Amino acid sequence: MSAIRPNWQALAALVATLYALTALPFTATMGPALSLAVAALLAAGAILSMLRAARPIETTILAIASFGAAAMLLAGLTGAFGTANAGYFASLAAAWLLGWRLVTVLSGDGSHGDKGSSLVAIAVPALFGIWVLILWECIVRGAGVPFVLLPPPSAIGLRIAGSLPILAADFRQTVLKAVLFGYVVGSLAGFLVAILADRFRFLANGLLPIGNMVSALPMIGIAPIMVIWFGFDWQSKAAVVVVMTFFPMLVNTLAGLAASGDMERDLMRTYGAGHWQVLVKLRLQAAMPFIFNALKINSTLALIGAIVAEFFGTPIVGMGFRISTEVGRMNLDMVWAEIALAAIVGSLFYGGLALLERAVTFWHPSYRR
Amino acid sequence: MQVGRFVHDRLLPIGTILLVIVLAWYVAAYAMNAPFQRDTDRRAGVTPTSSEFLVKTMSQPKPTMPAPHQVVENLWKNTLTVKPWSKRSLVYHAWITLSATLSGFAMGTALGVLIAIGIVHIPALDRSFLPWIIASQTIPILAIAPMIIVLLSAIGITGLLPKALISTYLSFFPVAVGMVKGLRSPDVLHLDLMRTYSANKVQTLWKLRIPASVPFFFTSMKVAIAASLIGAIVGELPTGAVAGIGSKLLAGSYYSQTIDIFAALIAGSIVAILLVTLVDLAGRFVNARMGARQP
Known part of the structure; x- marks a missing residue:
């Protein structure tokens, strides 16, 4: 040796x-x-x-x-x-x-x-x-x-530290107004429609393939229409986010509601439980991993939707607006600062959901040690 | 019996929902275009009967909500009545977007597979790089699209390549993550069997890991190709309206041409459905030929 x-x-x-x-x-x-x-x-x-x-x-x-x-x-x-x-x-x-x-x-x-x-x-x-x-x-x-091609990280850090008010205003406009509202409304609507569709088998049979197909479509393209309908402010971005987050939630909740086992369902029937009792006490619990999966997918989709929708027209504030205008003015350090902000918001959003998922679906096998 | 079940469980419900969507679309078109139409009529001093009014709301040149038949008419006019290579044709614009999508998808898939092979074989890469790949899924990557476009055009690269790069960027993540899962999917038993044959890493990769990963490969490619199309469309936005589905959307939004926007959107959706269906069919065919289990 x-x-x-x-x-x-x-x-x-x-x-x-x-x-x-x-x-x-x-x-x-x-x-x-x-x-x-x-x-x-x-x-x-x-x-x-x-x-x-x-x-x-x-x-x-x-x-x-x-x-x-x-x-x-x-x-x-x-x-x-x-x-x-x-x-x-x-x-x-x-x-x-x-x-x-x-x-x-x-x-x-x-x-x-x-x-x-x-x-x-x-x-x-x-x-x-x-x-x-x-x-x-x-x-x-x-x-x-050259600085206009790729600014060094130190310059980006300085820019972040130097323009906190602008970043905060953009964050408020894009995330707190458009993303949060759209995310909550879109996910909730998808969830409720899934519960309704689950009650009627016919509806579920029709909605599931359509929802699956829609999630492959470039839904981001509805952004210009929403800008025409709802104006330049955050409402149009929130509308884009609602449409983009609706279908993943619908499809995943429908799949999740079908996830509980036959044995458990039979057990509930022997208890004489009605449809809503089985739903609340068994099937929604079993669907939670799927619902959280949709919530996680939607957290990314919502940010993307709001930022890209701002490329089509905004008031003079917002993360997507800042990115597209500062790129035009070749202020790339500002663009990178916004991207860093988006990355931090995206990972925090996702991380928070992951923690919540852990707390809600603690029984799931994937968390067993 | 099979046919009867297909009609009862698939065709009938899907058809009904689609019919409801189209009907709701017509109602929405009437409701949303009516205020503007009422306003125009009052200014012109005409009092149309309700059926005339209904027809008028469905035939505005720049409606708030175009009726389905207007969109279909626009699609028809811009695909079948003009030459496919003229700038007015949606086929031309769809082709521009499709070419960027496909080249980006090809590059992204190749890159994703290479990264996955690296991650499976080098523990350091697995521990250091994979967490970043997964974390970057949570980041709105599309936000950097405008920067890539402008930067590349600043150093003289324009046209297909920048858009394809954005597509590459969006499509390699799903493929890399899916392939890591797929290359690790063989049982320990099978890996041990390869060891008893004294197979080296390359042989194990070719004869066991890659065949086992094929179902995962096609599943992740379905996600990747939809993502590449979105990447190509968004990549067309910051260049200003030059060509492609994205530029049609942008031009429509500049001039409030809602019919054009809807037509472009539907053209993009048709492209998306075709691409995903093609990958799906190829996957089914290959999986069936290889006797693979569906993941």
């Missing part, structure tokens, strides 16, 4: 670091000393991580080497827009390879029974996200990508 455990990420990182040494200093404002320090840190990290050490030590070495080097490389960019040379990118690649090695070590061999797996389950995707941001920042600023 040798003391060295080679792996391709660390070896490639070592090669990249050696190449980087031929092109010192890395950027216009980065002195030879700092550049050399980056290279030394990377080389040390690559070699030390290949020693047969315990996993905590290996991960610590990799984390220090990759993130230390990345921090120095980021610091070396101040006042050096677009002056990075090949050595800079080689050492960036080396740092990224060590980061990849770190993720590989943390993930293990893919078996899901590792100790501390809940921490790893959060840390690994987080590391991935952080590296995407680091690479984005370093490549855009190092290579001097």
